Amino acid sequence: MRITTRYIVREHAGPLAFALTALTSLLLLQYVARQLDKLVGKGLPWSVIGEFLLLSLPFTIAMTLPMAVLVSTLHAFGRLSAEHEITAFKASGVRVRTLMAPVLLIAAGLSVLMVGFNDQVLPRANHRLAVLLGDIVSVRPTVGLREQVLTAVTPTFYLKAAWIDPESNRMRGVEIYDLQNSAERRSIYADSGTFTMSADSVDLQLVLYEGEQLEFPEGDARRLQRTFFREQVLRVENFAQTFSASSRDGKFKSEREQGICELQEGYEQRAVEYENRRQRYIAQLQMQAASVERAPGDTFLVVPRPRPAHRGLAAIYCDKIPSLFMPKTAEAAEPPQDPVGQPPVGQPAVAQPAVTQGAVVQDSAVQDSILQDTALINAQRRDSVVRDSIDRAAMANAAAAESAANAAALNAGAINDSTPPSLPAQSAMFAVTKESLDIALRDMNGYSVEVQKKFAISMACFVFVLFGPPIALRFPRGGVGVTIGVSLVVFGAYYVCLMAGEVLGEKGTLDPVIAMWAANVIFTIAGLLMLLQVEKSTDASRGGGIREWWSNRRNMRALKRSARAAAVSGARA
Secondary structure, X not given: OHHHHHXXXXXXXXXXXXXXXXXXXXXXXXXXXXXXXXXXXXXXXXXXXXXXXXXXHHHHHXXXXXXXXHHXXXXXXXXXXXXXXXXXXXXXXXXXXXXXHHHHHHHHHHHHHHHHHHHHHHHHHHHHHHHHHHHHHHOOOOOOOOXXXXXXXXXXXXXXXXXXXXXXXXXXXXXXXXXXXXXXXXXXXXXXXXXXXXXXXXXXXXXXXXXXXEEOHHHOOOOOEEEEEEEEEEEEOOOOOOOOOOOXXXXXXXXXXXXXXXXXXXXXXXXXXXXXXXXXXXXXXXXXXXXXXXXXXXXXXXXXXXXXOOOHHHHHHHHHHHHHHOOOOOOXXXXXXXXXXXXXXXXXXXOOOOOOOOOOOOOHHHHHHHHHHHHHHHHHHOOOHHHXXXXXXXXXXXXXXXXXXXXXXXXXXXXXXXXXXXXXXXXXXXXXXXXXXXXXXXXXXXXXXXXXXXXXXXXXXXXXXXXXXXXXXXXXXXXXXXXXHHHHHHHHHHXXXXXXXXXXXXXXXXXXXXXXXXXXXXXXXXXXXXXXXHHHOOOOOOOOOHHHHHHHXXXXXXXXXXXXXXXHHHHHO
16 A cells, blocks of 8 residues: 555645645735735835745745645546546555545645644744835835926925936926925925935935025915025935834734734633623623613613633643643652651650641632732733723713713702712713623634634645545546636635634624634535545446536436426326
């Protein structure tokens, strides 16, 4: 079987390399085309362009490798079936699942490698690419001055010249509109002038001759100041801002720029915050229910269920697996004590002091409370600015509503200082707490979805190996057209399921684990069922291409119609 294994692996290696290269190139070109407007016309060095292309590869490979595995599997088994090599293997007693064993092992290895790739390489590349794109966007494109064209030298400085000599940098009929100060905007008209770059090739220096300047002094639109000049020098700063790489340390990382363990840590922090807000929500719900008389048939509000602070795969990946490879630390053992507290035999006995009640005892409940409070403080400090602004605005609105309701009641003489808040104020605070609870839940779901997506996409390599051979064996003479067509349909359906699961998981409609793994489960079951049908078949070759399969199906339907018609006519006779 070693010869067979090497032969099957060699049949897959070539198509896999070709499919991975072709698909990666196509998707990379598509991504570069979308970002082309950010790169063109800014005088970027070739090293920056090369870094941009290199950092764009990991994301592209993470998407194309599962599809390349599917293409190679379809092509390899389709060729083996078309040339009747599958027939020879079956005649020798070798089953299809035996031929798939080495491919499944390689696909499982690729899935494990993709987990590490999606955890270590992909987030770091995404972060560096985001920082690089930010630096590129900040670069101001070089401006080419043209005759009779109003050119935006800077976003607030416009220049137009009737005639320009590119050799001597001389201009005639110059018009300048300076909007740097919107209140004191000015217009300059000159007969001629020259323009030169500064020594560092960043600032633009203009020398104007025989002209006039119109401006509104001190922003007064009712006064127009007109100044004539023989020579005037203007300096436009940051005319050609060059590229400068910023430091990547301390930059904000989005969820797709974090590894699995970072996402798991963020999820656990949001879980602590969610539980804290859930308890506050329950307390306010009980307070509101106690202040309102309930009539028979009234409905009750549903309390949100608690969410676990740990997820299985992420906890195993971040905690269990590293502990298997990290060196174990030795702990000092406590010296053995005599049961009665006496020294060994042969030494005089020592009187032991009585145990008093003053011994220090650490309360485990206090420790748990301190740890929870610390985790809660850290989670609150790491909240985003948007979430904090929403909470502060909502709290302010609730406090204003409460103050207004209490003031109205005080003016009416209905309450005093010891009276609890009014019902409108309670409803406002209840709505604020519910909104903050929903925000915390969405954050949790977002982190959990990203964690599960890294594992789910990695396992797609193994899933597609199960799905590919049955299709290839069903249409052995389909050729390259069937390979490409089926690959696009299967991967498109898988990608749609994955994106739909991501949306449903982030909204909380489905549990993130179920939402992100549903596509893998569905395609695995479909692949196993089709593989079982292939194993049950006794013929060596199932058929030809899709056209032949469709023709056979049409003939089968015609025969069934003829048989039914003959049965009906016989019954009438």
